[in-house]
Amino acid sequence: MKKDIAVPPFCVSANYPMPGRDFVKKKHLAKFDQRVLALSAVLDGASIQQAARTYGVDRSTLTSMTEAASTLAPDGKPFGYRVCIPWYRVAESVVTRVEVPLASGPGAFARLLAALPDLKELVLSYKGKLPAHNEPSSKFEVFFRKFVAYLKGKELECYYPLNSSDRGRRALQNWIKRERKGVRDLQMGDNEDAAYTLTRLDQLLTLQPLDRVELDGHRTDCDWHAQVPTKDGKWTTELVSAIWVLAAIDVVSLAAFPCTLVVGPSYDRYDVLETFANTLRPWEPRKLIVPNLRYAPDAWMPTMSCVAGDVHRPASTAIDNFLAHKAKITTENIGDHQLGVVNLGFPHVPEGRPNIEAFFKRLEDAVLRQLAGGYRPPNEQSGKKQFVSTKSSKNYPVNAEALRDLIDVEISAYNITPHPALQHRTPREVFESHIHDGMWTTQSFLTAEDTEQLLVLHKSVTIRGNKRKGVLPYVKYQHAKYRSKKLNNRYDLVGRTFWASIHSHSAHQMSIWDEDGNLLVVLQALRPWGVPHSLQQRSAVLKCVQRGILHIEGTDDALAAYHEFVRAKASELQWATDEYLKEGLKQTQPVFRKAKPSLLDQLNSLSDLTPRAGQVDLRQRRKS
Structure with missing residues (x-):
């Protein structure tokens, strides 16, 4: 008992x-x-x-x-x-007092460090990475040699661990791993009593589909190469700085919206607005240019609808405060036409937007890293990137339109694939069940107009001109002059300020609005900006002009002159390689027509003839 x-x-x-x-x-x-x-x-x-x-x-x-x-x-x-x-x-x-162990056994390495305090300090001083599977560490090898040299200096060759087969290498790695894990666990324990803070909306409310959409840009893990022309008329492949994928995903149904593909070292405000517009624009399958690429029979997107008014709009969108995300045109247009809450979070904090980060990882593992040049980026365990694809991107140059086709097909297939986080239901099933149950969603007959207005730049402009000098009224913006026949005799408007709007895809036109919000006149850009072009293209041209490497004075088409310059420099300059791929210039390679022979060419054709011997008189003889 x-x-x-x-x-x-x-x-x-x-x-x-x-x-x-x-x-x-x-x-x-x-x-x-x-x-x-x-x-x-x-x-x-x-x-x-x-x-x-x-x-x-x-x-x-x-x-x-x-x-x-x-x-x-x-x-x-x-x-x-x-x-x-x-x-x-x-x-x-x-x-x-602990003696140095004679042989290996449970706790032998701990007793070794207890017997030799100086050795323990040496081991604790190592802060480098440890070797992993097929990932050696040169820093650890240097440190291990110091570890062995210390034991030999103590004349402990007959003791553990120098008398073991690996001289204590594995025991040293395991001890450092346990020590580092103990430090991390201790730090976690110190933070357990910290005040709990809300970082996401789903920690406060039970979300439904379209209550929160996460949007972000991702730099693809692939060494892309583009095929560009050389000065001697041949072709070569050059490395592309980067290709970005901008996408949005619903955090509840995990349904992904159509993405935007950007070529270059980064993306800008217009690319962000284009991605926002994709969440409102009705989706249609692309006309694929890849021969064997096909959409799934039931391919689906959240914006799949016949008309824009039937598209279900997100209630809130979460993005980080990247420079392009918080630009003036971005915040103003989203605030006026997105009709929802936009949450600007901290950059480089994936915990704030975990769903879009998981989607990009899934896209990388399933698609992008399998293409030529695909790799896994370096991490703490591996100091260099590991190539996944066995094909070299130099032998398989990228086609931007084909890549857009591939990503669009893959995203539409992802939306109809069972997802483990949805109890093996598809994102389409979760999304459509919410709609069919009659739950709250947002639809508007202004969706089509809002989609276009997201991409419109609004700016205050002043009409200039001089009747005495015969200068017709015009508006100047970004080194381009805009005129219209309707303003030729309206010198009464000279000096007045109006609101103007320019669509980012149609920078050659400008709409002027009066004080009541009515359309006053539509202006056309004068040469060399009179051809259809985007604001992004004009900015690229002006950068070259300001650097003094391109001259557009006297030309009728600034964009054509820029494209010709890009073709000439694509094999020499990194930015020119990016622009050549971005503008799709390989598909629009100019065809040089043979010019008609001129009088000068006919005169030059006599240069190879041998003159007659003796004196030659070419004076016209008077007829007798």
Whole structure:
């Protein structure tokens, strides 16, 4: 029959400190009292086996408690009955003299470091990465040589670990791993009592489809190459700086919207607005140019609808505060025409937008890294990128339109693929079930207009001109003059300011609005900007003009002059390679027609003839 456990008296056989019972948690009080009685019995002369059996304490636990009770704590007093607290651990700084182990065994490496404090400091000083599977670490190899040299300097060749087959390499790696994990766990424990903060909307509310959409841009993990012409009329492949994918995904149904593909070192505000427009624009399958590429029979997108008014609009969109995301035109147009809440979060914090990050990872693993040049980026364990594809992108140059076709097909197939996070339902099933249940969604007959207005730049302009000098009224914006026949005699408007709108895809036209918001006149750009072009293209041309590497004065088409310059420099300059691929110039390679022979060509054709010998008189003879 078990003996009743009473509050133990202070042990008189040894002057050991006794912690107060209020220091012990309530759930550990019973176990604490058992250990106190068992330790008191051992100190009074009972055997460990007898005391352990009598008071229900594990024998090995009681043995370690007895050994630790007499050791000194950091406060200079014996640990005493403090070792009876279940969660209490003896400080590691108090160790008895330990000998260097002769052979390997449980705890041998820990005893080695305990016997050689200087060696432990050396091991703790290593902050480099550890070798992983098929990923060696040169820093660790240098450190391991120092580790072996220290042991040899102590003449411990016959002791562990130098007498083992690997000289302690694996034991050293495992000890460092456990030590680093212990530090991380300790840091996590210190933060457990920190105040809980809300970082996402789904932590506050139960979200439904289209309540929150995450949008972001992703730089693809692939070394893309483009085929570009050379000056001698041949072709070569040059490295592309980067290709970006901008996409949006619903956080509840995980349905992905049509994406935007951007070629270049980064993307800008117009690319962001185009991606926002894709969440409102009705989706239609592309006309694929890849021969064997086909859409799935039931390919689907969240914006799949016949008319824009039937498209279901997101209630809120989460993006980070990247420069292109918080540009003036971006924030103003989204605020006026997105008709929802936009949450600007911190950049490089995937926890704030985990669903779009997971979608990009899924797209990389399933599609992009399988293409020629695809790789896994370097991480903490691996200092260099690891190529996944066995094909070289130099031998398989990228076609931007074909890549757009591929990504569009893959996203439409992803939306009808069972997802493990949705209990193996497809994003389409979750999305459409929400719609069919009659739950709250947003639809508007202004969706088509809002989609176009998202891509329109609004700006205040002043009409200029001079009647005395015969200068017709015009408007100047970004080095381009805009005129209209309707303004030829309206000198009364010169000096007045109006609101103007320019569509980002039609920068050759400008609409002027009066004070009442009515359309006053539509202006056309004069040469060399009179041809259809986008604001992005004009900015690219003006950058070259400002750098003095391109001249467009006297030309009828600034865009054609820019394209010709890009073709000439595509094999020499990085940005020209990007522009050649972005503008699709390979598909529009100019065809040089043979010019008609001129009078000068006919005269030059006589240059190879040998003149007659003697004097030649070419004067016209008078007829007799």
